[in-house]
Amino acid sequence: MLTIKGVSYHVSSNRCLFDNVSLKIDNEIVGLSGNSGIGKTTLAKLIARIIPLETGSIHVEKSDAKSNPIQLIWQHPEQAVNPKWRIKRILLEAGEIDSDLLKKCGIKKDWLTRFPHQLSGGELQRVCIARCLISKPRVIIADEITTMLDGLSQVDIWELLIIYVKQNKVPMLVISHDEALLNRICDRMINFQKIVDLEKK
């Protein structure tokens, strides 16, 4: 379970993006929707500790200290990898490479010796998704992760992530503007707009 309590974020001294947000995500797939600019990605980065918490707390149940319990996969894979590392090293940093998993992610063997700039955006995103699963996360946050993949690849990737989270009882937060996708894969939806508006009242 992921528990978020009383989290706020200011983008400047006089602009509060959101205030006192609290959420509980059980072992379920939760969709997070809301207008562009409302703060969904910022919340994702706070949860993944990419930006430091100002207030409140974020707790993951059953996490051990060996790996980062919270993995954020986001919409810009080229910003999520070291451009000077070959794909094999990028994957090895997360854990042991499982060739069956790579196959399921649609990763070809010859990509392993390439640098990130030698893959397309969609190919690199598959690498980021494989890296996330290799690290055996206790929470997954997926922020617009399949927008750069074709329809068939999207189905494969979501199937893989859903199998992982259901088998391992891992909460997954899915951020997307694609309502059809959210309705198809999520157990429950959270409208971030409503939460932000409620706290501002």
Ligand SMILES: Nc1ncnc2c1ncn2[C@@H]1O[C@H](COP(=O)(O)OP(=O)(O)OP(=O)(O)O)[C@@H](O)[C@H]1O
């Ligand atoms: N460090 C920062 N300094 C100034 N403004 C920031 C900073 N980080 C985020 N913002 C602003 O905060 C707002 C929320 O950004 P965020 O990316 O979280 O929105 P979002 O809901 O994910 O939007 P989208 O759906 O378009 O991806 C935006 O207006 C953005 O410009």
